[in-house]
Structure formats: C-alpha cells, structure tokens
Amino acid sequence: MQATLSLKEKIEELREKIPEARINALDELLHVGLPARKHEEYKYTPLTRFYEEISGKAGKTEIRPDRYTDPEFILKADTHKLYIINGMFDAETADIPKGITVKTNDTPGLKNPKGHDAFDLLNDVLFTSGCNIMVPANFTVEKPLVIINVIDKASSVSESHISNRIHMGQNAELTIIEVQHYIGENESFDSSVSNYHLEKDARLNSYTVQVDGNNNYHYNSHHVHQESGSVYNNFTMTLSGKMLRNNHNVTLDDSHCETNLLGFYFADDQQHIDNHTTVDHRKPDSNSNELYKGILKGTGKGVFNGKIYVRPHAQNTLAYQSNKNILLSDEATVHTKPQLEIWADDVKCSHGCTAGQLDNEALFYLRSRGLSEDYAKAYLLNAFASEITDEIKPAFLKDYLSDLIHHKLSSNDR
Amino acid sequence: MLKITNLHASVEGKEILKGINLEIKAGEVHAIMGPNGSGKSTLASVLAGREEYETTKGEVNYMGKDLLELAAEDRAREGVFLAFQYPIEIPGVSTTNFLKTAINQIREYRGEEQLDAVTFLSRMKEKMKLVEIDQSLLSRSLNEGFSGGEKKRNEIFQMAMLEPKLAILDETDSGLDIDALKIVANGVNKLKTKDNATIVVTHYQRLLDYIVPDFVHVLYKGRIVKSGTKDLALELEAKGYDWIKEEVKETV
C-alpha cells in the first residue's frame, strides 16, 4: 500500500504549510498510503484511482455567488442555513439559530490517526474549513439546521475537503440536514468528515442528503461519539453522484444510548454507492438499530458493509441490522456483508441481508387487479422505499425525497 | 362466455393440467371440487395469467378472445378476477391505494372516463358495507397482519370494487367462520347478474348451500373426471373421493 509518487510529493510539500496538529495525520497518510485496489475495505470501490485522477486535473476554482441558488426544496422550507462553498465555511451568510455557537472549524478531526481510513487522514491534512457547532446543555434548536456544502465545478475540475464538528451539551437537541449541492458539469472529488459528540441525554437527528450532481466522486465520513442516555439518529439518502463512499462510525460509549441508522440508496447506470457502517457497543444496556435499503438499476453498483462490535462489558446490548436490496437488471450488482463481532454473552443481535429481484408473486397480484406491469413495479419499489422515507421527520424533506424517489422509480426505461 | 378446450399446462417441466374441457355461460355458477393437489389452483392461475405456468396445449376462448394471448393485467381489464387461495402480503401498499389506480387503468383500457375521488370513495363505502369490512383494514399494508378471514374478505371486497364478468373464487371459504361465510356468500350473490359468471373452487359442500351452483365438476389429476349438478357436491360430502378415484382407475 504505497501512495503514488505524485500524491506523496503533494502531501510532503504540505508539511511546511500545515499546522502542527495535522502533522501526525500527514505522517500516517504517507506511511499507509491511500487504499490500493486489493485493500479489504475498498476492494469493490476504487475511490483512490479516481481521487488521483481528479486531483491531478483539479484547477483553481473561482467562487461565484451569482451561480449559486438554493436547491428548490430548501428555498421554501423554514430552516436555518449554513453554507460551505468550495471548502470554505461562509460565516457572513450563516443564519445561526439563537442560543448556539457556530464557528469556522480548524480543528483536525483525529486525535490519534492510527487505524483510520486513509481518506480520513487525507481529509485531516487537506481540509480547508467547515463549521464547528456547539449546542449548550438543555437547549433545543427548534428548526432544522441545514448545512449546504456547495461544490462549484462550473469552471474547472474541482477538489475540496471539509470537516465539520458538532458538540451536543447535556440534554441538548438538534436536527441537522447536510446537503451536497453541485454546480456545473466538470468532474469533482470532495471529502466531508464530520465529528459529532453527544453528551449525556443529548439528541441529534442528522440527515445526509446526497441527491445532487452527476459527475462527482464523494467521500463522506461520520464519527459519532455517544455518552449515556443520548440518542443519535441518522438517515442517509443517496440518489446521485458517480461514486460515493459513506463511512458511518458510531461509538456507544456508555449505557442507555440509542442509535438508529437508516439508509436508502438508488444506483442507476454507471453509479456506484458504497455504505460502510460501524456500530461499536462499548458499555452495557444500549440499543442500536440499522436498516439500509437499496435499489440497483442498469449497471448500478451497491456496496454495504455493516460492522457491529459488542465489547466484553457491553452486556444486555440490543443490536439489529438489516440490508435489503432489489436488483432491477442483470448487470446491476450489490455486495453486502454484515460483520458482527460479539465478545459479551448476554446480548440480542440480529442481522440479515437480502438481494433479489422484485417479488414476482406481488407483481402478479397487482397485475391481476388490472395494474400495468410498469405501475405494479413502481408501486412495489415505492413501497420498498417508503419503509425508510416514512421515518423522515421534517415534512418538507420527507415530501421532497419521497417525490424524488417516486420520479426516479417511475422513469420509463426500467 | 368461457370455453376451455383440451387445456394442458405445466410448471417447471411438470405437467399439471392434462386436458381440461369446460364451458361456462353468462349467468352461471360452476363449482370445482377435487382432492388436494389435483390442479384447481393451477387452473385458476392459468386463467388469471400467471406466467410461471406454461400452457402447452389447448385453447381458452373468453368472450370471443383468445384469453391465453392476453397479459395478466389485460385479462383483469377484460373482466377476469381471481380471488386468491393464499392472498399474499405486500408491505407498504394498501388496498385503497392500489385499487384506485387499478380501477382507473381498467377504465382507461375500456375507453371510459377516470373515476373521481368522490365517486371512488362512495363506491368504496357501498362495497365495504356489502362485505362488512373495515376502512382501517383497507388503508393498512395489504394483508399484513390480517387474519385469515380478513384476507378472504378483502379479496371479495376487491371483487366487488372491480365488478368482474368472470370471477374465480379459489377456496374463498376456507378459513372463514360461519358468519363470515354467510357474509362473503351473500356478497357474491348480490354481485351476480345474468351477464357475469362465477367459478367457485371449494372443498366443502357448505359454501354451496349459500352460493348455489348450476354445475359441479370434479378435478382429479389434472382432468375434469366428473360433472353434475349440486347433488354431486352432496354425494362427495357423504362419500369422499375414493369412489371417483376408483371410477377413474377403471376407465384408464
């Protein structure tokens, strides 16, 4: 696993320019290199190749606010908004909810870089900014906070790296919606790393919305650390992009934590969507619940890898995981792998993964009632997706995403 | 209305229907009985257009059309309805939900106007009363967590909504308690006109007390081996199938 010469050189050059705090990540990255083709965690997802390709071509991006408009569904919604444009958090336009603090983030994410995904290391070395959100104890932010990550690649191939942090004080509550928003048709590679910390009894609902862009490669990584009684809910929706890798790592570091991870992905022709999750139960009496569903169409590819660790002390853990896939063509593929490592003995864990065609019996049932084959299929696919979308709390987001899925699934060339 | 001639059908290379002949005229009720595994549901599925079943020989003429040429949805649009022996569960799809689309697709096929929401709802109300089914059941995921009886009632409700010309009821009576049986039978009878026909597949004479058949047929090993009036059903109830199996052996 050696970094290519060019990447090495590029990284080495940074040694003099970056703050001291990032040097560890830099050294580690030089040591391990970006994942090569045979790397266990990346064997289906050749993100390194595309990163190197795009990074080599990336030009200087100009920031042109006149090119920018909010995605329609946010325009009309009653939310707070923060913008990160081509890697820079825009503190001036930020609409910060009263009672919380949002600053420009310059703190690297990794205390100890050993053992991390090399793209996390890369982000740690290269990220230009992001937002650092602090919600004080016992404070509830009423309206959702939307973080719009704008990648303007209209004038050249683009590379950008951002890093966000959220600290939830005791018993604080916040809903955030992270939206990827791409402008222009050029290729791009962007990484986004988020570090969330939930103190005792805090509640964080996060929505990761990846429904925009078509020529983009995206690395997304969440590290969530939960203290006792806290609740973390994430919903990851991926409909667009060329190749995406999402890492979602949650550490339940105390008892009575609750973690709910929901995901929906739809990979059409030439799209590649990879979700890796890790749920780490370290202490007793916590629950985690994970459901990812995907539809693969044309030459679309899906990857799901779900790790659950139940450490020796984590007695009375309840952990549930499921990944279900529907393949709509012979060329579509999915690689799904649950990985459970359980050291405690008094636990309830279950996992399951399925990959198959649409249910023929159900199709026949609907057709026997007079529905055309296309309609019957769309019905079943929408029903498949609705198990996830029904769980979206903000109504405007739920309506928007359900409609979007509906349109994608009803498009004629099935 | 329906004329089946020398129909052969197989599934996964195994022949199940081995030459069915049956003629049904408008206004008639035909009962089909026969031991388990004789091919009754297979016949129903073949008529409804299930693609796993391959028809290897024979013809089915339905109102002047070659039924076997039509896709399942077009058969429904032409007025064929199958009440399933084992109605499946479809998570995330409610009866109300798909039925409205189904009805409008059927109407479009027939060149009729779309049904507006108000008319649809009032028709729903009327038919719900007919089979005494609850609204809440119809807005839940299809058959998910329904009791056996609720599933069957839901089938008859759909039949009432779609007003078919040829209804095939595959063991709709099994799993129903006496009261539900009467309700379902009453529903079927109310929907009967001189222009439509019904095929009732059943194991029990009891249902035929309520839905009185014009003809009773016995299907055995993929063939109709005996036909008669409703007295045949009484005879079967009393004597079982052994005497018919013997008769078949003798003629072979």
Ligand SMILES: Nc1ncnc2c1ncn2[C@@H]1O[C@H](COP(=O)(O)OP(=O)(O)OP(=O)(O)O)[C@@H](O)[C@H]1O
């Ligand atoms: N999809 C299938 N694959 C394989 N065999 C099948 C299939 N469908 C039906 N069969 C077989 O065909 C035969 C007839 O089945 P069918 O369901 O038509 O019987 P039936 O008369 O309806 O029985 P019952 O009274 O138990 O409902 C059985 O032996 C059955 O196992």
Ligand SMILES: [Mg+2]
């Ligand atoms: Mg049967």
